[in-house]
Amino acid sequence: MTKSNIALLVLLAVVASLPLFGGAYALRLGTIACMYAIMALSWNVVGGFAGYPSFATAAFFGFGAYTAGVLLNKGLPLWLCVVIAAVTALLIAAVLGAALLRLRGHYFAIASLSLVEVLRELVNNATDLTGGGMGLNIPLGSGSGVLAEAMFFFYAMWILLLLTVLMVMAVAGSKLGFGLACIRQNETASSMVGLNTTLYKSIAFGLSACFVSAAGGVYAAWVHYIDPSDVFDILYSVKPIVMALMGGLGSPLGVACGAFLYLGLEEVVWRNYIQIHTGVLGLIIVLLLLFLPHGLISLRPANLWRRVKHV
Amino acid sequence: MHAAQILVNAVVLGCLYACIAIGFSLVWGVLNVINLIHGSFIVLGAYLAFGLYNALHISPWYSIAVAAPLFFVLGYLLQRLLLNRVITAPVLVTLTMTFGLDLILNNAMIYFFKADYRKLTLTPSLGSVSIFDVVVPVDRLIATVSALALTGLLYLLLRRSRVGRAIVAVRLDRDAAVLMGVDVKSIYAIAFGLGAALAGCAGVLMALIFPISPLTSSGYLGKAFVVCVLGGLGSVSGALAGGLLLALVEGIGSTFFGPAHATTLSFILLIVFLILRPQGLLGRKGFE
Numbered sequence: 135m136t137k138s139n140i141a142l143l144v145l146l147a148v149v150a151s152l153p154l155f156g157g158a159y160a161l162r163l164g165t166i167a168c169m170y171a172i173m174a175l176s177w178n179v180v181g182g183f184a185g186y187p188s189f190a191t192a193a194f195f196g197f198g199a200y201t202a203g204v205l206l207n208k209g210l211p212l213w214l215c216v217v218i219a220a221v222t223a224l225l226i227a228a229v230l231g232a233a234l235l236r237l238r239g240h241y242f243a244i245a246s247l248s249l250v251e252v253l254r255e256l257v258n259n260a261t262d263l264t265g266g267g268m269g270l271n272i273p274l275g276s277g278s279g280v281l282a283e284a285m286f287f288f289y290a291m292w293i294l295l296l297l298t299v300l301m302v303m304a305v306a307g308s309k310l311g312f313g314l315a316c317i318r319q320n321e322t323a324s325s326m327v328g329l330n331t332t333l334y335k336s337i338a339f340g341l342s343a344c345f346v347s348a349a350g351g352v353y354a355a356w357v358h359y360i361d362p363s364d365v366f367d368i369l370y371s372v373k374p375i376v377m378a379l380m381g382g383l384g385s386p387l388g389v390a391c392g393a394f395l396y397l398g399l400e401e402v403v404w405r406n407y408i409q410i411h412t413g414v415l416g417l418i419i420v421l422l423l424l425f426l427p428h429g430l431i432s433l434r435p436a437n438l439w440r441r442v443k444h445v
Numbered sequence: 446m447h448a449a450q451i452l453v454n455a456v457v458l459g460c461l462y463a464c465i466a467i468g469f470s471l472v473w474g475v476l477n478v479i480n481l482i483h484g485s486f487i488v489l490g491a492y493l494a495f496g497l498y499n500a501l502h503i504s505p506w507y508s509i510a511v512a513a514p515l516f517f518v519l520g521y522l523l524q525r526l527l528l529n530r531v532i533t534a535p536v537l538v539t540l541t542m543t544f545g546l547d548l549i550l551n552n553a554m555i556y557f558f559k560a561d562y563r564k565l566t567l568t569p570s571l572g573s574v575s576i577f578d579v580v581v582p583v584d585r586l587i588a589t590v591s592a593l594a595l596t597g598l599l600y601l602l603l604r605r606s607r608v609g610r611a612i613v614a615v616r617l618d619r620d621a622a623v624l625m626g627v628d629v630k631s632i633y634a635i636a637f638g639l640g641a642a643l644a645g646c647a648g649v650l651m652a653l654i655f656p657i658s659p660l661t662s663s664g665y666l667g668k669a670f671v672v673c674v675l676g677g678l679g680s681v682s683g684a685l686a687g688g689l690l691l692a693l694v695e696g697i698g699s700t701f702f703g704p705a706h707a708t709t710l711s712f713i714l715l716i717v718f719l720i721l722r723p724q725g726l727l728g729r730k731g732f733e
Binding site for chain 1: 473477479527530531537542544545548549552556670671674706708709712716719
């Protein structure tokens with residue numbers, strides 16, 4: 135176990151102790167923080183480890199939200215819905231990945247972006263099943279009180295985050311992670327030396343979809359109402375990338391810190407400048423890319439006077 | 446006659462789609478940047494036409510002459526000052542960068558113009574022409590012809606002018622172009638400016654036909670994606686072919702499956718094309 139992995143687990147433990155210090159508002163922020171961290175860490179598997187610029191996060195988030203939402207309406211228990219959402223997303227993403235990940239660079243980016251559009255339109259038009267543009271109401275829980283429910287969803291999201299972190303650590307330390315790093319550096323060469331790149335990329339894509347989808351399921355149960363333009367929001371695809379860039383591409387600890395930092399920034403901007411919050415978000419993105427392309431993790435004293443260079 | 450009407454609609458819409466996509470295709474081809482601000486530029490162009498018509502009664506045909514230089518300068522400066530700094534970075538960085546810029550521009554438009562849908566209504570209305578049973582509104586016809594003219598203009602520019610040849614040279618082989626004495630940075634900025642100018646002009650034409658709102662920008666951007674991939678990146682004729690094909694597929698699709706499924710169909714077509722024929726219908730390497 136490396137130092138940064140231990141630091142990441144310690145960070146998680148700190149997040150878990152949040153209910154000791156704060157009320158309902160802190161719990162809500164904590165739940166979103168866990169959700170963002172799940173998305174950013176998951177994206178990092180395909181975007182950071184394998185170097186494929188995926189914009190499909192929103193597609194799987196929405197997919198999970200709707201899968202769980204529809205099943206919850208059929209009366210299934212929450213944990214089962216979330217498991218089903220995760221497993222189906224894993225399988226679908228792995229199959230789609232085998233086809234989509236043959237594309238490189240811009241073409242892959244556009245294909246993954248269109249995946250979001252396709253799913254949103256499908257959900258929009260399948261009115262019988264999903265309620266279409268009217269959205270989907272999800273039955274309330276047992277009615278155990280506001281704070282108890284907030285606590286429940288916070289820990290549900292936190293457990294998902296813990297699983298995601300364990301998955302990312304397992305991938306990073308395994309042959310799979312090594313293979314993905316090879317693919318990032320030189321895909322043609324790695325397939326020449328006998329690496330089954332299609333298989334590796336598909337697994338990575340599937341893993342990156344599975345926990346995002348589960349988080350979507352918990353999110354749907356948490357907010358009780360979802361609609362296509364909310365859960366298939368393209369911002370859900372871009373935010374994880376910004377978080378990863380903010381924290382430092384490829385490093386799980388950096389990415390998780392990036393997610394928390396991003397949420398903090400977003401909350402401050404949202405509270406103070408609600409009318410222009412997306413504009414401020416855009417400004418943050420631009421400044422980040424211009425001045426800190428390697429993320430916060432590069433802010434070590436030794437690196438400060440090195441010239442900024444893109445990988 | 447039903448079939449003829451669908452076909453005519455497709456041709457009219459297809460030329461407009463080509464006009465939307467052509468600037469996007471130019472920037473992607475020459476700079477290797479997926480320019481996500483393109484949709485917002487189009488909407489900004491539409492607001493320009495709307496404002497000029499309502500405040501000063503300048504008809505949209507003349508607004509094109511205002512929009513083109515204005516957007517060229519805007520695009521040129523954006524490229525020179527901001528995008529040139531990250532132009533050599535990987536896809537992820539340039540794409541996220543243009544996304545950030547798009548967020549800023551789009552938010553600014555929502556802030557200043559509000560998100561309401563507006564419509565540029567010409568008074569008196571131009572009516573429509575009908576040949577046999579095929580009906581085409583005149584404003585749509587004029588927009589189509591203008592779109593074709595703009596497309597033709599770009600073709601001539603790339604083919605005949607010195608700057609155009611330099612742009613094509615950079616597109617074909619950046620390093621060789623540098624060795625031949627082409628100032629790549631300035632060519633990048635000019636190409637981006639041209640892309641922005643085309644987007645602005647396309648926006649003016651769109652204002653004649655479609656409702657105007659900052660919220661429509663992602664729709665235009667999506668169309669540009671699909672047209673570029675269908676037609677093949679990097680040629681004026683490719684954009685035309687892609688635009689026509691997309692309009693035809695949408696027309697036939699909405700006749701048989703209902704208009705709600707047209708967008709789904711076009712994006713599924715996009716993914717199929719990306720997987721099976723990523724070079725597009727008329728794909729080849731050079732930009733004319």
